[in-house]
Every structure is written in C-alpha cells, then in structure tokens.
Amino acid sequence: MSATPPQSTRAYTSLLPIFSFIKPYKWVAALALCVLVVTAGLNLSIGQGVKFVIDSGFIAGSEEQLTQAIGGLVILISLVAIGTFCRFYLMSWLGERVSADIRKAVFSQIVHLHPSYFEDNRSGELMSRLTTDTTLLQSIVGSSFSMALRSGLVLIGGLIMLLVTNLKLTLLVVACVPLVLVPIMMFGKRVRKLSENNQSAIADISTYAGEIIQHIKVVQSYTHEEKEKQAFGGEVEKAFDVAKQSIKQRSFLIAAVIFLNFGAISVMLWVGGMDVLEGRMTGGELGAFVFYAIMVAMSVATIAEVYGELQRAAGAASRLLELLKIKSAIQSVADPAPMHQSEDTVIAFNNVDFYYPSRPDSAALRAINLRIRQGQIVALVGPSGAGKTTLFELLQRFYDPQVGDIQCNGEDIKALSLTDLRKSMGMVPQQxxxxxxxxxxxxxxxxxxxxxxxxxxxxxxxxxxxxxxxxxxxxxxxxxxxxxxxxxxxxxxxxxxxxxxxxPELLLLDEATSALDAQSEFHVQAALNELMHTRTTLIIAHRLATVTHADMIVVMDQGQIVATGTHHSLLEESPLYQRLCELQFEKAQSGVV
Incomplete structure (x- = not known):
C-alpha cells in the first residue's frame, strides 16, 4: 500500500488546477512577478543603505555624508513604495479576475447539471461554494500568493546577505530555522481540517437562512419566529465554535513563529553586540545584519501565516474541483439528429419504466405506452402521485427512463439536441x-x-x-x-x-388556469384554446371539467396508464375516471370548493 501524501502536498495538489485559471492572463502574472522580484531586491538594498547611514553618517560624524546616505535611503524607500503599489494592484486585479472566472465556471457547471443532483445537494451549500469558497481562492491568488512569493524571495535574499555580512551570526540564525518549521507543520494540518469544517458550517447557515426567508409567510403564520431565531442562533453558534478552533490554531501558529523568530534575533543581537564591542565588526554591519535578520524573520512569519491561508484555501479548492468534475447524467449527444416536424405521431412513449434516483426501489412509471398525434389535445388525469408530472419531466429530458424510450417526431429524444428538444416545448406549471x-x-x-x-x-x-x-x-x-x-x-x-x-410546437400545461378567479379563467382559457388550436398540447388536469373537450384523456394510477379515451367513453369504461368525476362534480353541485 502506498504511503499517504503529506498534508502540505495534498494542499498544493488541490490548488494546482485552480491556478490553470491564471493561464489566460499570463502576461499580467508575468509583469506582476517581475515587479515583485524588483521590489524584493530593492527591499534587500535598504539594508545596505542602513549600513551606509550608520558607518558613513553617524559614526563618521559627517553631516554631508549623513545627508547623502539619508537621501539615498529615501530614494530606495520611494522605489519600494512604487513597486509595492504596482505589485499589489496587478496581483489584486489578477485575483479578482480569476475569482470571477471561477465563479462563472462553477455557475456554468451548476446550470447544466441534471435535476437529480439537486435532490441530494442543498442549494445553500452550492451557493456557499459559489461565493465563500471562491472568495477564499481570490484571497490566495490576489494576496497570499503574492505575499508568499515576495517573502520567499526576501527570505532567500536575506539569508544570502546575512552570509555576506557575517558568517557566524548567519549560522546562528539558520540553526533556529528548524525550530520555526516545527509549529508550521504541526498546526498547519489542524488548520486545514478545521477550515473545511468551518466552510461546511457556513453552508449550513446559508441553507437554513435561505429556507426561512423563502417561506417567511409560513413561519409567521405558525408564529414560529422565536423558534426559528433560536434554531438559527444555534446554527450560527456551531459555526462560531468551529471558527474559534480554527482561529486558535492559526493564532498559535503565528504567535509561535513570531516568538521563535524574534527570540533568535535577540540572541543574535547579544552575540553581535559583543562582537561590535570587541571590534570584530562595525556598527553598520551589525545594523545591516539586524535589518536582514528582521526581514528574514518577518518573511518566515508571513510564510507561516500564508501557509495557514493555503490550508484553508485547499479545502475550498477541493470542494470547487469536486463540483467542476461532476458529469451531468443528462448529456446532449455530440452529433444530434435534426428535429423533424412532418411526423404524424409527435410524441411516443414505448414501454417506459422509470425510477427516481432518490427512490430507486419504487417505480414512478411502469410500462408506459402512449402515442400523441399532431395537433391533439391530450389530458393526463389521476390521483396525486400517479406519475403525471413525471411524464412531463421525462419528456423534457430532465431524467432518462431506465427501460424503454421516448420519441419526438420519430426520433429517440436521446439522439436530439437538448436545446432543440426543449425549445420545441412550452411549459406552464401549476405553481x-x-x-x-x-x-x-x-x-x-x-x-x-x-x-x-x-x-x-x-x-x-x-x-x-x-x-x-x-x-x-x-x-x-x-x-x-x-x-x-x-x-x-x-x-x-x-x-x-x-x-x-x-x-412552442408542444404545449405542456400543468393545470395552468388553477390559480385564476372565474372571470380571469374564462378569458385565459379562451386564449389557451386559441393557442392550442394549432399545436399539440398535453394538459395535467386536476379539475376534470376543464378537459372534457380533450381529444384524448389518459387516466393514470400508481405510475401506470389504466385507461385512455374521450370523456364520454371513459365515463362508461373506466371505474377510476367515473369515481374521479363523481367526486368532483358532486362537490361542484354541493358548492364545495
């Protein structure tokens, strides 16, 4: 069995595909990196300026040399400020641009996913990936990545300058590096795990709040405001508890690195101070060495902080990449057949069985055989759960049947372009x-x-x-x-x-007039009758009085077609249709709404 990769390796592996989004903007990235390198070099030059100020200004006692030294130092600092502005602007622009592209890629993936995916995944969690996770990655690309590179360059350059300035003190500083790396490795693993948990907790909050806001009238109707406030408060507190643990680990990491860094500098100052007092090095050299040591220490501290951010971002990247890799179960064929319009039979269900992915043991449709001809008005009736809406969903290819096939104008709908198929249909839902x-x-x-x-x-x-x-x-x-x-x-x-x-060529009406008052229903039904006159129409009917004019009525029960015919023929031949009519017309006559 192969060994498990180190946590840091897995973090980098998770983030590598995200950086492919930088490729279209490689020239901006290259310019930003050039500016970063130049700025890092200028930062390191300040140490020599400090040495010159101390040795040629303070110790030499020359006002002219001091003025020249300070002037040169100011010029260096100004160049560093300009370089920092350019670096920050370019990297921040790049981070925002990449974050926007990732959001677009994730959203493009979401809108093409099959509906069954959303049965198992909450909308709030998907929104969290689209917003919170991409914001974390924006911080990495636009800020943390830049800081890590700059700090890495300064760390390497600073160590080289330390070696040039004083070998003995440099060896003392280098000996302390392992002490700094230990807490980075120890706390970094915990930070990543806690950050993943924190992102999941935030997604839970978004989901819960979204549902309450969406159904606010129900909440207020049942006077559950206080109950929901307490429940939401509990979700927030759970997320806060996870965040506290993550913050504590990151704080320990940063504090340990700073303490060890500056503890090492203090020891180095004592050793270097003794060397100055004994004449083995100048004050300027010690000043420059202290400057470089502080820069090295700050670079290590920054890298430690960025490492924590990297661990957080790795969790976000994993979630986004998981989403981007999902293949929709409903795919449009690469070479779709053309949409014909001359077939007499517009829609044909051939021995169709279907099970919803979330309910694989319970058939939603069984042995469905149905022919719908050009220009027909076909009504689907039956009790709730009979499978009427499922027929509509299969017809629009939101799902594919496990057995049998569905044809549109003589072609299997799987062979047609999804866009062409759905453009040919117009859906008016009940809600x-x-x-x-x-x-x-x-x-x-x-x-x-x-x-x-x-x-x-x-x-x-x-x-x-x-x-x-x-x-x-x-x-x-x-x-x-x-x-x-x-x-x-x-x-x-x-x-x-x-x-x-x-x-559309095919109208799908899910009791489209059910929400209208009597006067509006009369006018809209007249408009729909005019619209249906020239096209094929399927109607899911809950009120049978609205479909007595249909060319064919399909009676469904428990996922099966139990009878087909006209209103009058079904009254004579279908016990279920008779019972449905009796119940509805008796209610209408008795004034029950």
Whole structure:
C-alpha cells in the first residue's frame, strides 16, 4: 500500500488546477512577478543603505555624508513604495479576475447539471461554494500568493546577505530555522481540517437562512419566529465554535513563529553586540545584519501565516474541483439528429419504466405506452402521485427512463439536441416561477429576442396587459423575489404570456388556469384554446371539467396508464375516471370548493 501524501502536498495538489485559471492572463502574472522580484531586491538594498547611514553618517560624524546616505535611503524607500503599489494592484486585479472566472465556471457547471443532483445537494451549500469558497481562492491568488512569493524571495535574499555580512551570526540564525518549521507543520494540518469544517458550517447557515426567508409567510403564520431565531442562533453558534478552533490554531501558529523568530534575533543581537564591542565588526554591519535578520524573520512569519491561508484555501479548492468534475447524467449527444416536424405521431412513449434516483426501489412509471398525434389535445388525469408530472419531466429530458424510450417526431429524444428538444416545448406549471426582475424580463424569458411589441401582444393574449398597466411602473415594475408582489392569478398569467411568447410546437400545461378567479379563467382559457388550436398540447388536469373537450384523456394510477379515451367513453369504461368525476362534480353541485 502506498504511503499517504503529506498534508502540505495534498494542499498544493488541490490548488494546482485552480491556478490553470491564471493561464489566460499570463502576461499580467508575468509583469506582476517581475515587479515583485524588483521590489524584493530593492527591499534587500535598504539594508545596505542602513549600513551606509550608520558607518558613513553617524559614526563618521559627517553631516554631508549623513545627508547623502539619508537621501539615498529615501530614494530606495520611494522605489519600494512604487513597486509595492504596482505589485499589489496587478496581483489584486489578477485575483479578482480569476475569482470571477471561477465563479462563472462553477455557475456554468451548476446550470447544466441534471435535476437529480439537486435532490441530494442543498442549494445553500452550492451557493456557499459559489461565493465563500471562491472568495477564499481570490484571497490566495490576489494576496497570499503574492505575499508568499515576495517573502520567499526576501527570505532567500536575506539569508544570502546575512552570509555576506557575517558568517557566524548567519549560522546562528539558520540553526533556529528548524525550530520555526516545527509549529508550521504541526498546526498547519489542524488548520486545514478545521477550515473545511468551518466552510461546511457556513453552508449550513446559508441553507437554513435561505429556507426561512423563502417561506417567511409560513413561519409567521405558525408564529414560529422565536423558534426559528433560536434554531438559527444555534446554527450560527456551531459555526462560531468551529471558527474559534480554527482561529486558535492559526493564532498559535503565528504567535509561535513570531516568538521563535524574534527570540533568535535577540540572541543574535547579544552575540553581535559583543562582537561590535570587541571590534570584530562595525556598527553598520551589525545594523545591516539586524535589518536582514528582521526581514528574514518577518518573511518566515508571513510564510507561516500564508501557509495557514493555503490550508484553508485547499479545502475550498477541493470542494470547487469536486463540483467542476461532476458529469451531468443528462448529456446532449455530440452529433444530434435534426428535429423533424412532418411526423404524424409527435410524441411516443414505448414501454417506459422509470425510477427516481432518490427512490430507486419504487417505480414512478411502469410500462408506459402512449402515442400523441399532431395537433391533439391530450389530458393526463389521476390521483396525486400517479406519475403525471413525471411524464412531463421525462419528456423534457430532465431524467432518462431506465427501460424503454421516448420519441419526438420519430426520433429517440436521446439522439436530439437538448436545446432543440426543449425549445420545441412550452411549459406552464401549476405553481408559476417568476424571477426577481421586472415584467419585461419575466415575459421575455420565453423569447429573449422578442421586441417590446411582441411582449405586450403576448401579455394581451394572456389577459395580463390590463393589470400590468396598473402596476406602479407598468412593464418596468419590479416583481420581487418569486413574484411576491403579484397575486397567484397574476403570476399565472405572466407565466402563460411567457409560454405564448415562446410559441412552442408542444404545449405542456400543468393545470395552468388553477390559480385564476372565474372571470380571469374564462378569458385565459379562451386564449389557451386559441393557442392550442394549432399545436399539440398535453394538459395535467386536476379539475376534470376543464378537459372534457380533450381529444384524448389518459387516466393514470400508481405510475401506470389504466385507461385512455374521450370523456364520454371513459365515463362508461373506466371505474377510476367515473369515481374521479363523481367526486368532483358532486362537490361542484354541493358548492364545495
């Protein structure tokens, strides 16, 4: 069995793929590194300036030489300041740019993942990866990486200058280096583990808060405000406890390094001071040596701090890379078949069995065989859990069946481009989905290239234009998160306008008029009837009175098709359909809503 790689090696391995995002900006990175090298060299030159000030100014007692020495030192410091500005700007720009690119890459990955992935992974955790984790990496690329390189160069250069200045004292400083490395290695492992735990705890907080905010009306309706405050406080405190442990370990690391560094400098000062008193070295040499020793000590301390940041970032990088490596279970074929439109049978389900990935032992659909012809209006009816919505999801290829196949215009939908397949369909769900934007955006989502006139025409056909005009800013009105500023019926009409604007070949209606009042339902149903006249339509119907006109009604129960036919034929042939009709029409006659 191979040995486990050291923690630091695994940290670097986790981060290496992230640095591939720097490649498009290699010239910026190269310029930043050049500036960094020059600035490090200038920093080291200051030590010689200090030596010159002490030996030629203070000890020599010459005002002119002192003035020249101080002037040269000021010039060096000014050049260091300019170089630091350039380095900081370039590296910070690079960090922000890389962070933005990583966010885009992660989001691009998320929007193409199969829906079953989101059954097992919480949205709050994904948001944490998209924001918190990428921010950590931005800090590494834009700040910590630069600091580590600069400190590494200064450390190497400082050690060389120490050797040039005084060999005996340098050997004394070098002998202390192992003492500094021990706490770095010891605490670094703990920091990484605790940082990963901290990121997970933050994701838990985001998930919990997101759910409460999303369902705030339910929370307030059940008067659970205090309960939720306490529960959220508990989540925050758990994250704080993890963060405290991480902070404590990092603090120990930094404190130990500083103590050991400056303890070594103190010993070196005593030895060097004795040499100056005995005339074995000049005050300027000691001053320069102290300067270089402090620079070396500060560099080691910085590297120790960056090492802690590196361990934190390695955890974030691992989570992001894990997400970026996921392959969607639903893939568009490399060489898709063209979409035909001349087939008489538009949709065909051939002996389809389907199990949801989260429920592999329970069949959602069994032995489904169904033919839907061009221009037909087909209604899917049955009790809750019969599999009606699952048919819609398979048809749009959110999932693939385990057995059988689904054909669209004579082609297996797996052989078609996902984009072409889904563009040919228009979905109006029972619970309309609106975005946190204005009316223009929400309707134009059906066709991003539509003109304002086309958007308004779609709204009129959905009987939404009148109430939109009455909004504070008309079509420019912001609708709030999930359209919270609109009533249920208004949201439904916006969703119908979106489907009308898309002008699809196949309409998928999940009881699209269920949220409307009687007057609005009459108008919208008339608009939908006009729209359905020229295209194939599938309707999930919970109220049977709305689909008695359908060309074919498919009765489903427990994932199976138990009967098909017209309203009148099913009343005679299907006991389940008879029972559903009796229950609904009896309620309607008795006034039960």
């Amino acid at each position: 309309p989905v609106l975005f946190s934007s204005d009316v223009w955006h929400n309707i134009r989502y059906g066709n991003p290239d539509a003109s304002d006139e086309q958007v308004i025409e779609a709204a009129k056909r959905a009987h939404a234009h009148e109430f939109i005009e009455q909004l504070p800013e008309g079509y420019n009105s912001f609708l709030g998160e999930q359209g919270v500023r609109l009533s249920g019926g208004q949201k439904q009409r916006i969703a119908i306008a979106r489907a009308i604007l898309k002008d």
